[in-house]
Each structure stands twice: as structure tokens, then as C-alpha cells.
Amino acid sequence: MDHLIDLRERFNVGEFSSLVGFMEFWQACESLEKRPSQALLDTYKALPRKKRSKNDVVLRLDPEEGPFTRVEQDALFQWMHDQFCHKNLxxxxxxxxxxxxxxxxxxxxxxxxxxxxxxxxxxxxxxxxxxxxxxxxxxxxxxxxxxxxxxxxxxxxxxxxxxxxxxxxxxxxxxxxxxxxxxxxxxxxxxxxxxxxxxxxxxxxxxxxxxxxxxxxxxxxxxxxxxxxxxxxxxxxxxMPGFPISPRTQQPLKISKGHRFRHTLGTDLSNAGLDEWSIASAFMHANTHSVRKYRAVSPELMKLIDEKMSDHLALVVGAFTGTIVTDRTSAKNGGRLDRQIEDLAVCGADTVCYLDAPFTCYGCSKFQPLLDADHKAALARLERRREQTIAIDKTTGVLWDRAILACRKVILDCNALLESGSTAGWDA
Known part of the structure; x- marks a missing residue:
């Protein structure tokens, strides 16, 4: 097998395809005494047409041409939805x-x-x-x-x-x-x-x-x-202003590169447990040759990358626009019982919104999180709520991501404020 791979590296795509075709023709010639075995032919056909598959943008999760991670997808979806609603897109x-x-x-x-x-x-x-x-x-x-x-x-x-x-x-x-x-x-x-x-x-x-x-x-x-x-x-x-930043490159996400959306779909379908033929069917492919690479990108790897990037994305996405307060007395409406959001924050709005507090609050500009509150517990609750929702409908589930990113930003800002020893409010 190693010799076959070495041989593969000597040919370009067209040459190797011709070689495979010749091997298939040779194996079918029953009148010949010596013919390649079916096992050898199957091995030839299974090898990827492109050389140096380790450099494939999907297999190495290229941050500019490979599949988007879930965090990047969610940030892009949220951005384009907001821009469309505000008639900027x-x-x-x-x-x-x-x-x-x-x-x-x-x-x-x-x-x-x-x-x-x-x-x-x-x-x-x-x-x-x-x-x-x-x-x-x-x-x-x-x-x-x-x-x-x-x-x-x-x-x-x-x-x-x-x-x-x-x-x-x-x-x-x-x-x-x-x-x-x-x-x-x-x-x-x-x-x-x-x-x-x-x-x-x-x-x-x-x-x-x-x-x-x-x-x-x-x-x-x-x-x-x-x-x-x-x-x-x-x-x-x-x-465009405010376009999502890639935590992997610290530059705007690349949506103009090759087949990024296609690579993302293939990776997501594979990680969802679909077999090669199902992925090929979704891609409208006649065979599974070009979708095998998606099976090599494990969900564990994608999840690890998402977890590593989440805090970095929270810093640049601008999801939290409220103000951190040291105590209730320094918050607008701090003395009003109907404006207390559990033991986490105070609502600075003039009227009650009746939304699902605290889940929808972290992304609100009127949200005033308390410096010493347990926002990590709130983050865990938000992530559980997201998983429950996305199991039913991904389109709806991704809308929780902005609240999650805002909560992460609150946690990061609270930690920075506590480490600095400052007692002043923290304006996002």
C-alpha cells in the first residue's frame, strides 16, 4: 500500500485517473493470463484523485477555505439576519x-x-x-x-x-x-x-x-x-462594517473562498452520523469518492475548536452592549423589585418586556449584570437551553448563540474588573 501511495504522488489528477481506468480495463480482460487482482483494483479506485490529501482544506480545517466551525456559522447567520432585518443587506x-x-x-x-x-x-x-x-x-x-x-x-x-x-x-x-x-x-x-x-x-x-x-x-x-x-x-x-471576525485568523470570515459552504455542509452531515452515500446524495454526487474526506473530520475535533474559540469570539462579536454594575444601588432601577433579574442583574428598561429572562437579557443594551453574580451558572443554563432547542430546529437554536456570546463577554469583563481592583461601572 505504501508503494501504491508513493506511485500516486508521481501523477497529476488526469494521469492517475487514466491509470485507474487502464487497470480497470486490464482486470476485465478475462482472456489474459495475468491480470491485476480485484483487491488491487479496489485499492486504486479508493485512493483520492488529488495528491497530498493531507493538504486538503477540509482535512486540515483551513481557516480561510475549509469548513466553518459551528461558532463561525452561528455568528455569520446572526449577522446576516440582523443586517437583512435592518435593510443593510x-x-x-x-x-x-x-x-x-x-x-x-x-x-x-x-x-x-x-x-x-x-x-x-x-x-x-x-x-x-x-x-x-x-x-x-x-x-x-x-x-x-x-x-x-x-x-x-x-x-x-x-x-x-x-x-x-x-x-x-x-x-x-x-x-x-x-x-x-x-x-x-x-x-x-x-x-x-x-x-x-x-x-x-x-x-x-x-x-x-x-x-x-x-x-x-x-x-x-x-x-x-x-x-x-x-x-x-x-x-x-x-x-461590510461589523462583519463577523474569525477567531482563528483575527480577520473577517472568508465567504468568497472556493466551496466553503459546501465543505461545511459535508462536515456537518458527517458529524451528524450520515453515511457516505447520504452525504453524496445531499451533494447530488453520482458516487462517494469526493465525500470520503468529510468522514475524517471528527465531531470531537470540531467541538474542541469551537470551545477554544468561543471566548475569543465573545471579545470581537460585540454581543454584550449593557453595563456591568458593582451593586444594585449603582444600577438604574436598582431599587425596583420588578426590575430585578434573579440574583444576576438589574433591568434598566423603562417598561417590562416580558421576554424569557435571564436567557434573552444578556444581549440587551438595558441589561446591567452584577459584578459578583454567578454568570458562569447562567452560561451553563443558556448552553443547555440552546442544546434543547437546536435538537428540534437548528435555525431557531442558533439564535441563542448571541446571548451565549454576550454572557461569555460579561464573564470575561467581570473577571478583568475584579482583577484590576476597580469599583467603577464597566460600560460595554
């Missing part, structure tokens, strides 16, 4: 990131999507995803597809965006097509030729070509966005 960009995170799609698969690929049926909400071109296969542009489950909330978001796009098309090109009919074939991510006009408000809804009416019949490639424009989007998003 365009619907196109939000949907692209969210679909990439959920399905681990290649860029070409995302760019192929049109509005009719989002389906409401008697069996729930579905999404139609097209195969990327396969080696030796016949899958071309929107030629072969599969149906996957879709979250109802995401379906509703897409439908709301569809209404916005339809209104824009009717206003911009009122006589160029029957847009009520054509909208289903309009790309989710459209070619728009931004540079043709000035000002964000005057950017066309879709590129102005003479054959817009063709969209009444079927999707057309010329109206879909290009890979280069998507990369420009992702670079700009990485540089």
Missing part, C-alpha cells in the same frame, strides 16, 4: 448566503435558480436544485434536477422578494413581456449591468435585452448573473 445577497449555508450549493447551481424552483405543494415546501455538470454525465444548464425540502420561512421570504421583483419589472419594462407569466422564469439572481446607470435606485431590475418576452416560455441563460459579479458581492460583504 440586499435581499439578493441575503438569499444567496442563506441558500448556500443550507444546501451547500456550488455557485453555478445558485446562479441557475429561478422563482418557479421554489414550490408549495401538498407535501410541504420544496426547492428544485439542478445538477452541476458531472464528469462523463449529461447534466448541463438546468438539464437534470432533484427536489429538496424547503423551510416555510425561507419560502415566504422568496415569495415576498418575487413580488418586489415583479413590481419592478412591470414599472421598468411595462410592455416588453407579460410579467405575471414571465416572473416564474425570472432568475433569482439576475444579470443587471449595474454600471450602465448611476445611483443605487436606478439600477435596472434585469438586463435590458430585446428578447425579454422569451421568459414567458422558459428560463434563459443570458438573464442570469455571472460568477464574477457574485464574487464581487461576496468580497464587498466581507468588508
Amino acid at each position: 440586499d435581499p439578493e445577497h441575503y438569499l444567496y448566503l442563506r441558500l448556500a449555508m443550507i444546501y451547500g450549493l456550488r455557485g453555478c447551481q445558485l446562479r441557475e435558480l429561478v422563482f418557479k424552483d421554489f414550490i408549495k405543494s401538498d407535501h410541504g415546501y420544496k426547492i428544485r436544485i439542478f445538477w452541476a455538470k458531472q464528469r462523463g454525465g449529461d447534466a448541463g444548464w438546468r438539464a437534470k434536477s432533484e427536489i429538496f425540502n424547503l423551510d416555510e420561512d425561507l419560502y415566504n421570504t422568496v415569495q415576498a422578494y418575487k413580488s418586489i421583483v415583479l413590481a419592478g419589472l412591470e414599472a421598468e419594462y411595462p410592455e416588453r413581456a407579460n410579467w405575471y407569466k414571465a416572473i416564474n422564469n425570472v432568475p433569482l439572481f439576475r444579470r443587471r449591468l449595474v454600471g450602465q446607470r448611476r445611483g443605487k435606485e436606478s439600477v435596472p431590475v434585469i438586463v435590458d435585452l430585446p428578447d425579454l418576452r422569451l421568459l414567458e416560455q422558459e428560463p434563459k441563460l443570458q438573464f442570469h448573473i455571472s460568477d464574477g459579479v457574485i464574487r464581487t458581492w461576496l468580497y464587498r460583504i466581507e468588508n
Whole structure:
């Protein structure tokens, strides 16, 4: 086996694939007296096509091109959700990131999507995803597809965006097509030729070509966005204010590098206990060759990295925005019984919010944690609550992470304040 691996290192991907094909042909020639054994052929076929697999970005958990850790995923999800809600992130960009995170799609698969690929049926909400071109296969542009489950909330978001796009098309090109009919074939991510006009408000809804009416019949490639424009989007998003910082590099998370979302999905599915064929099916692969590497990344390793990074992420994510107080007398509303949050803190809000205290409080700007309180016990309770929630619904469960990060920041700040011997309030 060692000799076979050494031999593998001498060939590039194409050469080694040709060698494996020749070995398979040779083994099938029953008229020949000497043929390679089936065991040897199986070993050849099992070897990864890429050389030096130890340098694979997945296997070495490359912090810029490999899979995101759960802490990084949660920080990114929370950031893009907040930015979208505050209208700082365009619907196109939000949907692209969210679909990439959920399905681990290649860029070409995302760019192929049109509005009719989002389906409401008697069996729930579905999404139609097209195969990327396969080696030796016949899958071309929107030629072969599969149906996957879709979250109802995401379906509703897409439908709301569809209404916005339809209104824009009717206003911009009122006589160029029957847009009520054509909208289903309009790309989710459209070619728009931004540079043709000035000002964000005057950017066309879709590129102005003479054959817009063709969209009444079927999707057309010329109206879909290009890979280069998507990369420009992702670079700009990485540089937006407040974009999550990677605790591993101390730089903004890289979302523009290769197949990071795909690598993350494969690693998560493997750590969830799925077998190679199930992962390959989720990836729309015809075989398991390229998904075997995900089985090598253990959940224990990912958990260890998350634990090591959590305190560092708490320092940079800005989750805690309240004020640490030394005692209740120095806190706003400190004398009011209805503003006491167990033995942990005082609420500085003017009115009662009726949210799930103390779990939702650590991320609130009105939260005034007590310096000497047992915030580590509160952290343990928050983490248990998160695990209980995420076991049912990961999308909802990750929303606890910001409160957890804020609690960690409170613990770090309290420790720093106690070590310094200061008695002044600590403003986040």
C-alpha cells in the first residue's frame, strides 16, 4: 500500500485517473493470463484523485477555505439576519448566503435558480436544485434536477422578494413581456449591468435585452448573473462594517473562498452520523469518492475548536452592549423589585418586556449584570437551553448563540474588573 501511495504522488489528477481506468480495463480482460487482482483494483479506485490529501482544506480545517466551525456559522447567520432585518443587506445577497449555508450549493447551481424552483405543494415546501455538470454525465444548464425540502420561512421570504421583483419589472419594462407569466422564469439572481446607470435606485431590475418576452416560455441563460459579479458581492460583504471576525485568523470570515459552504455542509452531515452515500446524495454526487474526506473530520475535533474559540469570539462579536454594575444601588432601577433579574442583574428598561429572562437579557443594551453574580451558572443554563432547542430546529437554536456570546463577554469583563481592583461601572 505504501508503494501504491508513493506511485500516486508521481501523477497529476488526469494521469492517475487514466491509470485507474487502464487497470480497470486490464482486470476485465478475462482472456489474459495475468491480470491485476480485484483487491488491487479496489485499492486504486479508493485512493483520492488529488495528491497530498493531507493538504486538503477540509482535512486540515483551513481557516480561510475549509469548513466553518459551528461558532463561525452561528455568528455569520446572526449577522446576516440582523443586517437583512435592518435593510443593510440586499435581499439578493441575503438569499444567496442563506441558500448556500443550507444546501451547500456550488455557485453555478445558485446562479441557475429561478422563482418557479421554489414550490408549495401538498407535501410541504420544496426547492428544485439542478445538477452541476458531472464528469462523463449529461447534466448541463438546468438539464437534470432533484427536489429538496424547503423551510416555510425561507419560502415566504422568496415569495415576498418575487413580488418586489415583479413590481419592478412591470414599472421598468411595462410592455416588453407579460410579467405575471414571465416572473416564474425570472432568475433569482439576475444579470443587471449595474454600471450602465448611476445611483443605487436606478439600477435596472434585469438586463435590458430585446428578447425579454422569451421568459414567458422558459428560463434563459443570458438573464442570469455571472460568477464574477457574485464574487464581487461576496468580497464587498466581507468588508461590510461589523462583519463577523474569525477567531482563528483575527480577520473577517472568508465567504468568497472556493466551496466553503459546501465543505461545511459535508462536515456537518458527517458529524451528524450520515453515511457516505447520504452525504453524496445531499451533494447530488453520482458516487462517494469526493465525500470520503468529510468522514475524517471528527465531531470531537470540531467541538474542541469551537470551545477554544468561543471566548475569543465573545471579545470581537460585540454581543454584550449593557453595563456591568458593582451593586444594585449603582444600577438604574436598582431599587425596583420588578426590575430585578434573579440574583444576576438589574433591568434598566423603562417598561417590562416580558421576554424569557435571564436567557434573552444578556444581549440587551438595558441589561446591567452584577459584578459578583454567578454568570458562569447562567452560561451553563443558556448552553443547555440552546442544546434543547437546536435538537428540534437548528435555525431557531442558533439564535441563542448571541446571548451565549454576550454572557461569555460579561464573564470575561467581570473577571478583568475584579482583577484590576476597580469599583467603577464597566460600560460595554
